[in-house]
Amino acid sequence: MTTKFGFTKMDIDEFETWISNLRVARTILYIQEHHTWSPSYVQCKANNQFEIQQGMKTYHVSTHGWMDIGQHFSTFPDGSILTGRSLESTPACIVGFNSNAICIENVGNFDKGKDVMTPAHRDTIIRMAAALCKKFSINVSSDKIIYHHWFNLSTGARNNGSGNNKTCPGTDFFGGNKVADCESNFLPLVKAKVVGKINPAAQNTVIKYVTVISDTLNIREDANAQSKKVSGRAPVILGSVLRVFQEKNGWYKISGSQQQWINAAYTKEVKRATVNADTLNVRSGPANIFPKVAAFANGQEVFVIDEENGWCKISAENKWVKKEFLDMA
Known part of the structure; x- marks a missing residue:
């Protein structure tokens, strides 16, 4: 693991060990999945993950007036993960649905016809969700693992993508951004990584x-x-x-x-x-x-x-x- 600009970079193997040992006081009930849309894969080079993360933080602070980067974690095409804001802090990602949530920004544009997710990125996204479910005893369901697309941009009301919504995490994110797509294509992959694993603290x-x-x-x-x-x-x-x-x-x-x-x-x-x-x-x-x-x-x-x-x-x-x-x- 390496650290720069206050962020820590790790691969998925390192993340699984790191998160299992991390002590978090805040109650976590939900995992949010997002894509950045921009930056997309074209901006990602071999070793510029820290610069991209710092750029997102600068944008969030200077444009939105937030105190920190909005997300807790960012994932990258090479499968690497960078930490963002502290897990003790509420994210700034979905209007009305940030309390008790963890926000993951998957760097890329996963709308149809845009970035094709790399195998390494895909593996990290699946295993990361599974590791967080295990750590915080979160059920693998569409009530707990949620997409930004399912929430109205203005009100935060959950409408499952039927109104004023972003496409986030992308219309081709694991086959689509609808609830049915998540339940058919993404959640079974996450569940397969969680089966038989229980966080001892949950007992x-x-x-x-x-x-x-x-x-x-x-x-x-x-x-x-x-x-x-x-x-x-x-x-x-x-x-x-x-x-x-x-x-x-x-x-x-x-x-x-x-x-x-x-x-x-x-x-x-x-x-x-x-x-x-x-x-x-x-x-x-x-x-x-x-x-x-x-x-x-x-x-x-x-x-x-x-x-x-x-x-x-x-x-x-x-x-x-x-x-x-x-x-x-």
């Missing part, structure tokens, strides 16, 4: 979910403020939803397999819920008079941070939905 019982209410929150080796910070772990940030496996003396253990503790005083318990309506509007406040900012599809999972007059706040930002259209876990 531990999650007793609750909490969200971070301070700007940052240190992760320590034991349940007290004098304990050392966990080596190699950045603090978790405001709005992150974390799993709690154990409580002790006002502290929460947030790993099922390792000693990683946070001070409970800087968190708030949240409830996991599932959308039960065909489409659920998301508004900027707890009433119908507030502007619509996104929409959720049936079956989407959210975390309820607060409740007010029959409405539920589902983000550290002001995003609210009607409680009657949620099934609480």
Whole structure:
């Protein structure tokens, strides 16, 4: 593995080992698959992956005003992978569907008649999705592995590609960008790489979910403020939803397999819920008079941070939905 511009480059074998050992506090429920469209294969040379990644970051920061590159990972035609923004941070990729997601940008234009995916790239995309499913105990389904094409560009409503949508990840991405294409052509390949592999941490019982209410929150080796910070772990940030496996003396253990503790005083318990309506509007406040900012599809999972007059706040930002259209876990 090599590092440049703050990004780390690795091949898929290295990634599988790296991700299995990586400690991530943020709750991950979804994997987003994208293509960059531009840059495409024609811009990719033998050793310019870092320059392409840095170019995307510069564009995201200077044009969109984001604090960092939008995606967590980028994959390249030679099968290499570059890290992007921290996995502890929410991506900036699909309007209304970034919370609890990992965003993968597959460099290339995979619309029909454009780039022909290389065998190395294909292998990396499949194995990467499988490794992430294994790591975060994500079911291999079109509810959990999602394409940008399935979401309305303006509202974020899931319409499975029937309205104002990008073609992303491409009209020829593993045979197409529709839900049926994904289920027939991509998911079976991912599932074949996951079969029989279970993340040991998933066997531990999650007793609750909490969200971070301070700007940052240190992760320590034991349940007290004098304990050392966990080596190699950045603090978790405001709005992150974390799993709690154990409580002790006002502290929460947030790993099922390792000693990683946070001070409970800087968190708030949240409830996991599932959308039960065909489409659920998301508004900027707890009433119908507030502007619509996104929409959720049936079956989407959210975390309820607060409740007010029959409405539920589902983000550290002001995003609210009607409680009657949620099934609480």
